[in-house]
Amino acid sequence: MGKKKIGIYSFSGCSGEQLVILECGAELFNLCDLTEIKSFPMAQSNNEYTLLDIGLLEGSITTERQKRELKEIRSHAKILVAMGICACFGGIQSMKLGEGGWKKRFQKVYGDEDKLFKTMKPLESKPCNAFVKIDYYIPGCPIDKKQFLHSITHVLNGSSPYLYQFSVCTECKWKENDCLLLRGLPCLGPLTRGGCGAACLCYNIPCVGCWGPAEVLNVPSEYRLLIEKGYTTEEIQRKFRKFGGAPMVECLKKIMKQSNYSATKAPRLKGGI
Amino acid sequence: MKRIFIKSLARVEGHGGITVKIDGKKVKDVKVQIYEGPRLIEKLVVGKSPEDVLNIVPRICGICTLSHRYAALKGLEKALNIEVPLRTRLTRDLMLIGEIIQSHSLHIFFLSLPDFLGYSSAMDMVDNYGEEVKRGLAMKGFGYRLMEIISARIIHGENPILGGFGAHPSQKVLVEIKESAEKLVSDAEKIVELFASFDYPSYVEYDTTFMALNPPDGKYGFVSNSILISTDEERSVEEYKEVIQERVVPYSFAKRSRYNGEPFTVGAIARINLLGERLSGKAGDYYKKLYSKRWLRNPFFNNLAQAIEVLYCLETIPKLVDKIMGLEEPVVKKPFKDAGTGTGAVEAPRGTLYHYYSMKDGLITDCDIATPTAQNLDDIERCLRTAVGNLLSKGIEDDLELKLEMIARAYDPCISCSAHLVKVETSNNSD
Amino acid sequence: MNKSNEENPFVPEPARIVRKYDLSDDVRFFQIRFVDMEKALSMRYLPGQFMMLSIAGAGEAPFSISSTPSRPGLLEFCVREVGEVTRALFRLKENSIVGIRGPYGNGFPLDKIKGNNLIIVVGGLGAAPLRSLLLYALDNRDNFGNVYLLHGARTPSDMLFKEEFLELKERDDLQCLLSVDKDPTGDWPCYVAKVTKLFKYVKNVNVAKTYAAVCGPPVMYKFVIEKLVKLGIPKHQILMTLERRMKCGIGKCGHCVVGHTYTCIDGPVFTYWDVTNMRELI
Amino acid sequence: MRVLWMKKEDLREFLESSKQFGELWGPVQKGEVYVYDKIDDFSRLILEPKRTLLPVKKLIHPPEFNILRYEGETYKTELENIPRRVVYGVPPCDIHGLLILDDLFRRYYPDPYYITRRERTAILGVSFCTPTEGCLCKSMGTDVVQEGFDLFFSDLKDFYLVWVGSSLGDDMVKVRPDLFNNNITRKHLDKFMECKKERDEKFTKSIDMTVIPDIMELSYDSPVWEEIGERCLECGACTMVCPTCNCYNVVDEPSISGFTGERRRYWDCCIFTEYSLVAGGDNFRATRADRLKLWYTHKLKSFGYSGKPACVGCGRCIDTCPVDINVLSVVRGLLGGKEKEGKS
Numbered sequence A: 001m002g003k004k005k006i007g008i009y010s011f012s013g014c015s016g017e018q019l020v021i022l023e024c025g026a027e028l029f030n031l032c033d034l035t036e037i038k039s040f041p042m043a044q045s046n047n048e049y050t051l052l053d054i055g056l057l058e059g060s061i062t063t064e065r066q067k068r069e070l071k072e073i074r075s076h077a078k079i080l081v082a083m084g085i086c087a088c089f090g091g092i093q094s095m096k097l098g099e100g101g102w103k104k105r106f107q108k109v110y111g112d113e114d115k116l117f118k119t120m121k122p123l124e125s126k127p128c129n130a131f132v133k134i135d136y137y138i139p140g141c142p143i144d145k146k147q148f149l150h151s152i153t154h155v156l157n158g159s160s161p162y163l164y165q166f167s168v169c170t171e172c173k174w175k176e177n178d179c180l181l182l183r184g185l186p187c188l189g190p191l192t193r194g195g196c197g198a199a200c201l202c203y204n205i206p207c208v209g210c211w212g213p214a215e216v217l218n219v220p221s222e223y224r225l226l227i228e229k230g231y232t233t234e235e236i237q238r239k240f241r242k243f244g245g246a247p248m249v250e251c252l253k254k255i256m257k258q259s260n261y262s263a264t265k266a267p268r269l270k271g272g273i
Numbered sequence B: 001m002k003r004i005f006i007k008s009l010a011r012v013e014g015h016g017g018i019t020v021k022i023d024g025k026k027v028k029d030v031k032v033q034i035y036e037g038p039r040l041i042e043k044l045v046v047g048k049s050p051e052d053v054l055n056i057v058p059r060i061c062g063i064c065t066l067s068h069r070y071a072a073l074k075g076l077e078k079a080l081n082i083e084v085p086l087r088t089r090l091t092r093d094l095m096l097i098g099e100i101i102q103s104h105s106l107h108i109f110f111l112s113l114p115d116f117l118g119y120s121s122a123m124d125m126v127d128n129y130g131e132e133v134k135r136g137l138a139m140k141g142f143g144y145r146l147m148e149i150i151s152a153r154i155i156h157g158e159n160p161i162l163g164g165f166g167a168h169p170s171q172k173v174l175v176e177i178k179e180s181a182e183k184l185v186s187d188a189e190k191i192v193e194l195f196a197s198f199d200y201p202s203y204v205e206y207d208t209t210f211m212a213l214n215p216p217d218g219k220y221g222f223v224s225n226s227i228l229i230s231t232d233e234e235r236s237v238e239e240y241k242e243v244i245q246e247r248v249v250p251y252s253f254a255k256r257s258r259y260n261g262e263p264f265t266v267g268a269i270a271r272i273n274l275l276g277e278r279l280s281g282k283a284g285d286y287y288k289k290l291y292s293k294r295w296l297r298n299p300f301f302n303n304l305a306q307a308i309e310v311l312y313c314l315e316t317i318p319k320l321v322d323k324i325m326g327l328e329e330p331v332v333k334k335p336f337k338d339a340g341t342g343t344g345a346v347e348a349p350r351g352t353l354y355h356y357y358s359m360k361d362g363l364i365t366d367c368d369i370a371t372p373t374a375q376n377l378d379d380i381e382r383c384l385r386t387a388v389g390n391l392l393s394k395g396i397e398d399d400l401e402l403k404l405e406m407i408a409r410a411y412d413p414c415i416s417c418s419a420h421l422v423k424v425e426t427s428n429n430s431d
Numbered sequence C: 001m002n003k004s005n006e007e008n009p010f011v012p013e014p015a016r017i018v019r020k021y022d023l024s025d026d027v028r029f030f031q032i033r034f035v036d037m038e039k040a041l042s043m044r045y046l047p048g049q050f051m052m053l054s055i056a057g058a059g060e061a062p063f064s065i066s067s068t069p070s071r072p073g074l075l076e077f078c079v080r081e082v083g084e085v086t087r088a089l090f091r092l093k094e095n096s097i098v099g100i101r102g103p104y105g106n107g108f109p110l111d112k113i114k115g116n117n118l119i120i121v122v123g124g125l126g127a128a129p130l131r132s133l134l135l136y137a138l139d140n141r142d143n144f145g146n147v148y149l150l151h152g153a154r155t156p157s158d159m160l161f162k163e164e165f166l167e168l169k170e171r172d173d174l175q176c177l178l179s180v181d182k183d184p185t186g187d188w189p190c191y192v193a194k195v196t197k198l199f200k201y202v203k204n205v206n207v208a209k210t211y212a213a214v215c216g217p218p219v220m221y222k223f224v225i226e227k228l229v230k231l232g233i234p235k236h237q238i239l240m241t242l243e244r245r246m247k248c249g250i251g252k253c254g255h256c257v258v259g260h261t262y263t264c265i266d267g268p269v270f271t272y273w274d275v276t277n278m279r280e281l282i
Numbered sequence D: 001m002r003v004l005w006m007k008k009e010d011l012r013e014f015l016e017s018s019k020q021f022g023e024l025w026g027p028v029q030k031g032e033v034y035v036y037d038k039i040d041d042f043s044r045l046i047l048e049p050k051r052t053l054l055p056v057k058k059l060i061h062p063p064e065f066n067i068l069r070y071e072g073e074t075y076k077t078e079l080e081n082i083p084r085r086v087v088y089g090v091p092p093c094d095i096h097g098l099l100i101l102d103d104l105f106r107r108y109y110p111d112p113y114y115i116t117r118r119e120r121t122a123i124l125g126v127s128f129c130t131p132t133e134g135c136l137c138k139s140m141g142t143d144v145v146q147e148g149f150d151l152f153f154s155d156l157k158d159f160y161l162v163w164v165g166s167s168l169g170d171d172m173v174k175v176r177p178d179l180f181n182n183n184i185t186r187k188h189l190d191k192f193m194e195c196k197k198e199r200d201e202k203f204t205k206s207i208d209m210t211v212i213p214d215i216m217e218l219s220y221d222s223p224v225w226e227e228i229g230e231r232c233l234e235c236g237a238c239t240m241v242c243p244t245c246n247c248y249n250v251v252d253e254p255s256i257s258g259f260t261g262e263r264r265r266y267w268d269c270c271i272f273t274e275y276s277l278v279a280g281g282d283n284f285r286a287t288r289a290d291r292l293k294l295w296y297t298h299k300l301k302s303f304g305y306s307g308k309p310a311c312v313g314c315g316r317c318i319d320t321c322p323v324d325i326n327v328l329s330v331v332r333g334l335l336g337g338k339e340k341e342g343k344s
C-alpha cells in the first residue's frame, strides 16, 4: 500500500486552520512522512487538484469558482473533512445568511456586482456541506491542534474521529471556572460545542460560540434565560448568530415563527454533523 | 503575445495569482489578482456592538489576528473615550510582539526560506536543514506561546477587551516568557546571519516611498498615533485616509493605495528604513553592520528586516516584562459613552493597519479597515513590472514564474486581509 | 507483562483470531483463543455472559459469548458491523491479535434452569448469546426436559447459524422451529411466518417447570413475552438478555445503568419480573 | 476513634510538617469560587472550611486521564506517575461523596486507578462550614462523618478537635506530637455542642429524606420531568460538580503512526443524548426528561451497588445549574409546589 494522499484546500476564511496545522511541530513532520501532501497552499508550492484519500477543507464558499473547485475536489477525494467553522457552518460571514440584503451589502463594498465579476460570480457565504457531501467535521475557529491530530489520525487509520459532542460548559467545569451565565453575563457555553478547553472562560471572557452550535442544544431555554437576565431580543439574536452559521439561522427562524418562543420545544440541531 | 500566469500563489496567506502580459521584450501588463472570496467583514460589523466587533474583525486574518484586535481596540476606545491603564497598554504591546515574532518566523522559515534554499516547502528541508527548521519552529512556537498567554489562545484569542483584559497574565507566566525570550536571542542572531548571507538579486531594484507608524520618544516600536513617511512628512493616524489615498483603479475596480499618486511600501522593511537608527542592543549592532542604501530599493531585504525585528522583539520582551510586573493590575472600567468615532492603528507584522469606527447608540454605524497588504499591492505590481523589464532586457527568461513568486512572497502578502477590500480581477482565460 | 497490569481488570489479554467467516451480510463469526494456552483452557464462563473485545486505536465493545463452556478452549462471537470497534474487527485477518477481557455479567442461571424444560426464542442477532445456551443444553441433554428452539429471521440469508440449526432439525431430542418473515427465493425448507406464530407448536408443556430465554431486537420482546405469558410461564422464569451502551463492562462507567441496576453486573440476563419492576429495562 | 485537640495557630505548622507525606493540596480562592490546588505558597491556602467548585473527587477520579498505553496489541497500565498527596480542607459532604464512590469503585471489580489515587491521597477533613444557602448536608445526614478520612479537624473557633481516622493519620500526628493534646475535657465538649448548635441553626433549606425516595417512585409519570426537560440546557455542569457522579467515557487516542497510543477516560454525563445511545440508533432514554429522571433517581432514590440515595447535600447543583434545576427545585416540583421559583 502506497502512502495516503492528502490535500488541504482553502476557501474564504482566515487560513486559521492551515496555521494551526503548521503549528503541530513534530507531529506535522510525522504526518508528512506518512503521507503524500498534494496540496497545502500555505506551506508548499506545486499544489494540485488530484486523486486524494483525504481532502481537508478550510473556509466557506463565497464564489462560483470556489463552488466549482469544491465539487472538483469532492470528485477526486475518498474522504472530505471540513475544518473550522467557516467550512463546517459558514463562519462569521454566514451570520446574516437568509436574512436578505446580501446583494446590497455586497454592492456597498464592491460596487455593482454584475459588471465586476464576470467569471467569478460571488455568492452569499455558505458552508461546504451546502454543496457537497462532507464526511467528517472538525469544528472551531480556528480548530484545536489536539482535535485536528486526533481526527487526521483516525481518518488515516480508516476509523472515524470522535470529538466531544457535549457543550463548552462541561470543559468549563473541568477547569473549575465560575459560571458567567450565573453572574448575568451572556455566555454561549451551553449552546456551543466543546473542544476548545474552555479557553475564554478560563480568562473570564464569556463564550462567544466560536466552536459552532453543539450537536444537541436547547436554544429556546438559553434564549429565555437571557431575556430574564435583561437582554433584548436583538442582542440575543446577534450573539447567537455570530458564529452559529447556517444551522443557527435555521434554528432561530423556527423559534421566531412561534409568536411565543418560550413555548417552543427545543429543536434538535444537528448542523449536518 | 506571451502571457505568464501564476494561477495560484503558494506559501502566502490567502489566495492570489499574478498575470504578466509580455509583448516581445516589453512588459504590457502586470496584475496581482486576488481570488479570495468576499466576506464583507466591514459590512457585517455595522449594527453590532463594540464587543461583537472585537469577536469579528480578528477573524479577517489568522496570522495577524491580534493586530486587528489591537487596532480595533484602539479605534473603539478612542471613539468611546475609554482610558487605558499603562499596564494594559504594555501588556498589549507584549502580545503584539508575540504576533510579530510568530508571523515573521512563519514568513522567514516556512514561506521564504525554501525559495532561497531551492525547496518547495519547509517540510522538504528537514533532511538537510533540520537545524534551521527546528529553530524556526521554536521561534514561531514561542511567538504563539506569548500570544496564547496574553490573548487566551494561539489564534483568535478573546482575552483583550475594551479597556483591558478578562484576565491579566500572572507573574509566573510573565517570568516564564522573559526567561524563554532571553534564551532565544542567540537563535535569532543565527537567523539574522543566515539571511545576511544570501545574495539578493538586483533586478528588482527601484525607488519607492516607505511608511510606518512613528513610536513616541524616539523609540523603535509598533504602536503610535502618528504616521512617518520617508518623504520626511509626519501625519496623524486620523488623517490616514488622506495619506494612503485609497482609490478605485479603472482596470481592476479595486481599492488600492497610493501616496501622492505613487505606490509605497509598508512592513518590516519600511520600519527598518525609517526607524532603524533607533535600534539598540544586538539588533542595533546588526543594523549598523548590515544596513546599506540597497535596502531602500530592494524588497528582498524585507526578509532580513524581519529577522532583525525578531531579534529586536526578543531583546525588548525582558524590559517590557519587568515594567509590567512593576505595575498594579488595573480593573476594567466600563465606557460611559455610546457614540463617537475613532481611528486606531498599529504596525501589524506586514505594515500599518488602520481601523476606523463610528458609533451611535452603542452600535457601529460605519467601519473602514485598511490593511497593509492592500497598501502594498500597487507597489508589488510595480516591483514585478520592474523586475520583468530588467530580466527581459538582459535576456533572462527561465524560471520567470518562480522569480516573480519570490518577489511577491518577499512582501509577505496577506491576502485574507486584503480581500475584504480588493476586487477580484481575472483575465479571461484565467478561470 | 509489567507488574501494574496484574490486578487491573481493564487490561485486555491478547487473543488470536483463529477462524472467521460471514454469517450474513453484516454479521461475522469469530473464533478466538487466548494466546496464553493455560488461560484458554482454564477460563470458566456461563452462557449469556459477555466479554469486552478491544482493538487498540479503535476502542472496546461488549460481545456475548456464542460458544458453550462445555467445549473449552475456543471462544466464539458473532458480531454485527455497526461502528468503530466492529469495523476495525471486520478488517482483521485470521491470526491477528485482539485484546479480550471478561467474562462479565451474570449469565443464565443454569442451576435454576437445570431439570426444567427450556424454550429458546431467538430473533436476529439474539442468536449470539442464545446459541451458547442451546449448545450447552444439547451437550448436557440429560439435565434438561424438553428443549425448544424458536428462531426467526427476516429472510433466509439473514438467519445466523442457518446450516448449523438446519442440521439440528435432524435431532429428535430438540424441537427446532426455524422461520423467516419472507422467503424471496422460495426454497426455504421451514416456516415462513413471524416468530410469534411458532408458539402454536409448543404444546403440552408443564409451564411451572419451564424456563424461556429470549433475545432479539427491542421490538420483538413485547410480542414474544405476550405469548410466553399466555402460555402460562411464570414471569420470573422468562429470561431475557438486554443490550446497553457499555464502556467498562464491570460496573464503573455507568452507561448501562437502569435505575440503580447495572446491566453489566446484575445483567445482561434479566427476568420478565425484573422488567415489570424496572420501567426502563426494555 | 482517637480524638485530640490542637491550638488554632498550630495548624499551619502541622500542615507544613505533613508535606513529608505528599504534596500539600487545599482550597484556594479563584475569582469568586474556591478550588483545590497545590499549595506552594501558604498564604493562598484557605484554612476555614469552604466548599470548592469541584469536589475532592477531582483528585481521586480526575476529569480526564489515560488508563492504558498501548504498543501494537500490548497494553500497559498508566499508574506510575500518581503522586502522593495530602489534601486539607475536605468538608464532610465531600467525604460522604467519596464513601459512595469508594463502594462503587472497590466492589466487584476494584478499579486500580481510583484505588491507587485514593490510597495515595491523605484526606484531612474540616468542619464546621458556615452553611451556604444551598447546603443540605443536615437533611441528608452527611453533616457528620465517621470514616473515609485520615484526620478530621472540627473547627471550634478557639481550637480544633482532631479526629484520627486512619493509621496514616496517626503517623501524621506522630511527626509533631507536640502540637496535639490528648486531654479532652468538659470544656471541649461544651464548645463542640455550642458550635454544632450554632451551625445547625444556620441551615435555611431542607429536604425530608424520609419520604422523598417514595415520592420519587410515585412521581415516575409526573409532568415535572417534562417541564425541567424543556428547561435543561444539557450542559452537564450539574454532573461534573456533583461529588457522587462517577460516569465516564473511554476513547482511544492513537498516535499519528497508529501503532502506539493511549486509552483515555474522561467524565461523562447521563444527561447527554449520546450517553445511552446504542447500536442502530436506539436510545433507551430518548428525551431530556427521561435522562433527568435517571439523574434524580440516583440522587434522591437509589444509586450504586447499595441502592441508597446518593445526594450528599453539598448544594453544588444548586449553585451551578444556570436554569435552576437541582435537588431543591426538583423536590419542590414533585411535592406540588411551584417548581420554578427564585432561589431564596
Ligand SMILES: Cc1cc2nc3c(=O)[nH]c(=O)nc-3n(C[C@H](O)[C@H](O)[C@H](O)COP(=O)(O)OP(=O)(O)OC[C@H]3O[C@@H](n4cnc5c(N)ncnc54)[C@H](O)[C@@H]3O)c2cc1C
Pocket (backbone or CB within 6 Å): C050, C059, C060, C061, C062, C063, C064, C065, C077, C078, C079, C080, C081, C082, C083, C084, C085, C086, C087, C125, C128, C129, C242, C243, C244, C245, C246, C247, C268, D277, D278, D279, D280, D281
Ligand atoms: C452485553 C452485550 C452483549 C452484546 N453482544 C453482542 C454480540 O454478541 N454481537 C454484536 O454484534 N453486538 C453485541 N452487542 C452490541 C455491541 O456491543 C455494539 O454493537 C458495539 O458496542 C458497537 O461498537 P462499535 O465500536 O462498533 O460502535 P460505535 O462506533 O461505538 O457505535 C455505533 C453505534 O452503536 C452505539 N453504541 C456505542 N457503544 C455501544 C455499546 N456498548 N452497546 C451498544 N451500542 C453502542 C453508538 O451510539 C452508535 O449508534 C452487545 C452489547 C452488550 C451490551
Ligand code: SF4
Pocket (backbone or CB within 6 Å): A012, A013, A014, A015, A016, A017, A058, A059, A083, A084, A085, A086, A087, A091, A140, A141, A142, A143, B059, B060, B062
Ligand atoms: S473558521 Fe475561523 S479560523 Fe477558520 S478560516 Fe474561518 S475565520 Fe479563520
Ligand code: SF4
Pocket (backbone or CB within 6 Å): D136, D238, D241, D242, D243, D244, D299, D310, D311, D312, D313, D314, D315, D316, D317, D318, D326, D327
Ligand atoms: S445532587 Fe446536588 S446537592 Fe446532592 S450531592 Fe449532587 S451536587 Fe450535591
Ligand code: SF4
Pocket (backbone or CB within 6 Å): D231, D232, D233, D234, D235, D236, D237, D238, D239, D271, D320, D321, D322, D323, D324, D325, D326
Ligand atoms: S446544570 Fe442544569 S442545565 Fe446543565 S445539564 Fe444540569 S440540569 Fe441541565
